[in-house]
Amino acid sequence: MKKILxxxxxxxxEIRPVTFEMLNLSSSIPGETTCVILGKDIGGxxxxxxxxxxxxxxxxxxxxxxxxxxxxxxxxxxxxxEENPDIIALGHxxxxxxxxxxxxxRIDAPLATDIVKIEEVNGKIHVHKYVFSNKILAELELRDSxxxxxxxxxxxxxxxxDDKNGEIEERSxxxxxxxxxxxxxxxxxxxxxxxxxxxxxxxxxxxxIEDEGNIELAxxxxxxxxxxxxxxxxxxxxxxxxxxxxxxISGKTVKPKxxxxxxxxxxxxxxxxMKDSELIIAINRDPEAPIFQVAHYxxxxxxxxxxxELIERLKKG
Amino acid sequence: MHIAVGVKQVYDVxxxxxxxxxxxxxxxVPLKLDDLSRNALEEAIRIKEITGGKITVIILxxxxxxxxxxxxxxxxxxEAKIILSEGGFLDTAITASAIAEVIKSLKDVDxxxxxxxxxxxxxxxxGPRVAEILGVPVVTQVRELRVNDDVLTAIRDLEDSLExxxxxxxxxxxxTNEINEPRLPSLSQILGARKKPVEELELxxxxxxxxxxxxxxHNRAPRVERLKRIYRDDTDIAAREIISExxxxxxx
Ligand SMILES: Cc1cc2nc3c(=O)[nH]c(=O)nc-3n(C[C@H](O)[C@H](O)[C@H](O)COP(=O)(O)OP(=O)(O)OC[C@H]3O[C@@H](n4cnc5c(N)ncnc54)[C@H](O)[C@@H]3O)c2cc1C
Numbered sequence: 001m002k003k004i005l006x007x008x009x010x011x012x013x014e015i016r017p018v019t020f021e022m023l024n025l026s027s028s029i030p031g032e033t034t035c036v037i038l039g040k041d042i043g044g045x046x047x048x049x050x051x052x053x054x055x056x057x058x059x060x061x062x063x064x065x066x067x068x069x070x071x072x073x074x075x076x077x078x079x080x081x082e083e084n085p086d087i088i089a090l091g092h093x094x095x096x097x098x099x100x101x102x103x104x105x106r107i108d109a110p111l112a113t114d115i116v117k118i119e120e121v122n123g124k125i126h127v128h129k130y131v132f133s134n135k136i137l138a139e140l141e142l143r144d145s146x147x148x149x150x151x152x153x154x155x156x157x158x159x160x161x162d163d164k165n166g167e168i169e170e171r172s173x174x175x176x177x178x179x180x181x182x183x184x185x186x187x188x189x190x191x192x193x194x195x196x197x198x199x200x201x202x203x204x205x206x207x208x209i210e211d212e213g214n215i216e217l218a219x220x221x222x223x224x225x226x227x228x229x230x231x232x233x234x235x236x237x238x239x240x241x242x243x244x245x246x247x248x249i250s251g252k253t254v255k256p257k258x259x260x261x262x263x264x265x266x267x268x269x270x271x272x273x274m275k276d277s278e279l280i281i282a283i284n285r286d287p288e289a290p291i292f293q294v295a296h297y298x299x300x301x302x303x304x305x306x307x308x309e310l311i312e313r314l315k316k317g
Numbered sequence: 318m319h320i321a322v323g324v325k326q327v328y329d330v331x332x333x334x335x336x337x338x339x340x341x342x343x344x345x346v347p348l349k350l351d352d353l354s355r356n357a358l359e360e361a362i363r364i365k366e367i368t369g370g371k372i373t374v375i376i377l378x379x380x381x382x383x384x385x386x387x388x389x390x391x392x393x394x395x396e397a398k399i400i401l402s403e404g405g406f407l408d409t410a411i412t413a414s415a416i417a418e419v420i421k422s423l424k425d426v427d428x429x430x431x432x433x434x435x436x437x438x439x440x441x442x443x444g445p446r447v448a449e450i451l452g453v454p455v456v457t458q459v460r461e462l463r464v465n466d467d468v469l470t471a472i473r474d475l476e477d478s479l480e481x482x483x484x485x486x487x488x489x490x491x492x493t494n495e496i497n498e499p500r501l502p503s504l505s506q507i508l509g510a511r512k513k514p515v516e517e518l519e520l521x522x523x524x525x526x527x528x529x530x531x532x533x534x535h536n537r538a539p540r541v542e543r544l545k546r547i548y549r550d551d552t553d554i555a556a557r558e559i560i561s562e563x564x565x566x567x568x569x
Contacts (some may be wrong), residue, residue: 016476023387049365065481068482069445070454079392092441093475094473094474094475094476094480095319096433097433097441097457097458098455098456098457099441099445100445101441101442101444101446102446102449102455105445105446105450106412106449108529110410110529110531111409111410111442111530111531112438112531113439113440113442114440114562120471128532129439130539131437132328132333132436133331133332133436133439135335135538136335136536136537136538136539136541137536137538138533138534138536138537139532139533139534139537140456140531140533140534141532142530142531143529144532145467145528153477166511176455179487179506180454180484181484181488182482182484183481183482184479184480184481184484186475186479186480187476187479187480189478197501201568225568225569226569230482231387239501249477250475250476250477257566257568258568279568280543286331287549288335288538292544292547293539293543295543295544297544297545297546297547297548298544298546298547299547299548299552299555300547300548300557301548302550302552303371303554304438305551305552306552306555306556309552309553309556309558310352310486310560311553311558314560314569
């Protein structure tokens with residue numbers, strides 16, 4: 001039985017789903033999970049987490065309300081030393097990616113980031129992670145150590161565990177006298193317009209569309225299919241489509257009947273937002289593009305050849 | 318202000334092909350300066366344009382780093398420190414220790430900038446590790462940065478929103494590709510880069526434990542299970558069959 005210490009993630013009063021995915025780790029590695037939650041007014045969240053964890057450690061303080069790697073580390077250090085876990089798990093997220101290398105360095109433990117699978121093989125910890133722009137899946141062995149640190153890719157550890165009823169312990173926290181980092185505010189993008197998460201048919205464009213003027217081509221295809229146009233983040237950041245049309249981890253999660261990906265490479269931040277679509281068709285000129293790993297149908301080719309062809313055939317009926 | 322920029326040389330992953338028999342990647346593709354390294358360097362150059370100072374480029378690699386270093390100096394680095402290793406995979410913990418050692422030896426570095434992750438191994442660890450070793454704070458995944466004397470204001474990427482944070486120098490920043498559009502050096506800058514000072518250091522001389530972290534067992538393309546059909550050549554056939562499939566599924 002391994003001792004797995006999970007660092008809970010929450011924002012604006014809500015537990016992030018990756019927290020429960022980390023608690024599911026006990027189905028990959030037989031173990032006992034202790035979930036640490038840091039924040040302010042987090043009693044309700046601790047309660048919710050306790051249903052899926054063997055134990056919950058809750059630390060409340062005004063200064064912990066929003067994530068701050070400097071303060072979070074101070075709060076975690078003592079707990080890690082006392083608990084002496086075999087595995088420390090964080091999300092491969094803005095929070096986990098800032099904190100995990102720090103922890104690994106401090107306690108001199110091997111760190112594997114962005115993992116999609118973990119298992120014990122002959123007493124060694126093996127993990128799987130994507131490398132080379134998600135084209136290659138690497139299997140890695142962690143060198144023997146008392147403690148290992150991992151960050152998990154979101155949406156990969158979905159195999160749910162049975163309900164538990166963990167005890168909640170509260171610990172105190174005294175922030176250090178001087179800190180050099182301060183949270184100021186959340187900056188929210190404005191939202192108006194089409195709700196792509198409700199659409200049945202989505203034509204989604206990526207950087208392969210090359211130019212703002214070519215969005216029209218996608219619109220024409222969407223019209224012929226009776227669907228809406230969405231896009232990957234670079235397309236939104238270039239201002240070619242409004243923010244509410246973005247699919248992915250920092251945009252919308254969609255589950256349409258048809259998701260047509262045009263010139264999208266398939267970065268995990270994108271895949272997380274669309275992989276549960278009923279039918280995925282990808283058109284990309286790179287045969288190794290990772291989008292083909294989630295597609296049901298793939299066309300290796302130029303979107304500027306294939307899309308006009310599709311439009312023409314659809315118009316003919 | 319003295320800015321150190323950690324850059325990485327990587328395989329051009331867009332060109333990597335996969336051996337269909339072994340499912341292993343074929344590495345006969347060119348090496349290049351990683352995209353996010355360019356963004357890191359560009360941000361340093363923009364800051365230096367306002368504050369004045371110096372940019373030191375730090376790179377660690379086993380093989381053929383000449384081109385990446387020349388490019389970094391042509392873009393606007395003032396000097397380079399190359400850490401030579403014998404090649405082979407190095408855990409990020411080792412890379413970070415080596416880079417931190419070099420930064421310590423420079424003594425007066427105010428700001429260290431990295432890309433938030435590299436396109437090849439995508440570990441995202443180097444920046445925060447270096448910060449820890451140097452004992453300074455870090456802000457990762459920064460997409461907007463403002464400098465006011467010794468305080469930086471950064472807009473940082475969270476999954477579903479952005480966050481504004483303030484951080485005091487000295488510190489470490491890691492950037493995403495949204496932060497800027499890296500410049501292409503002019504011919505005269507490319508020629509001028511040759512005269513800039515480059516120092517080579519041996520990894521084995523830095524006094525770092527080289528047996529840490531992680532070992533790679535194998536790298537293979539994932540088996541694709543979902544794909545029912547992939548069309549490679551004939552777009553005409555592809556279009557026809559896709560449409561008949563959409564009809565069958567009742568989508569159109
Ligand atoms: C914190 C964070 C959050 C993020 N959130 C999101 C998110 O919510 N959503 C998101 O999408 N991304 C997100 N990203 C960015 C993500 O990592 C990728 O950079 C992005 O998804 C890539 O977009 P793309 O596929 O359009 O572009 P690229 O990766 O550049 O891919 C373009 C593709 O088009 C193909 N192509 C080019 N020309 C043609 C042609 N003529 N015909 C056919 N194919 C062609 C190429 O082969 C390539 O595969 C996030 C990143 C970070 C760091």
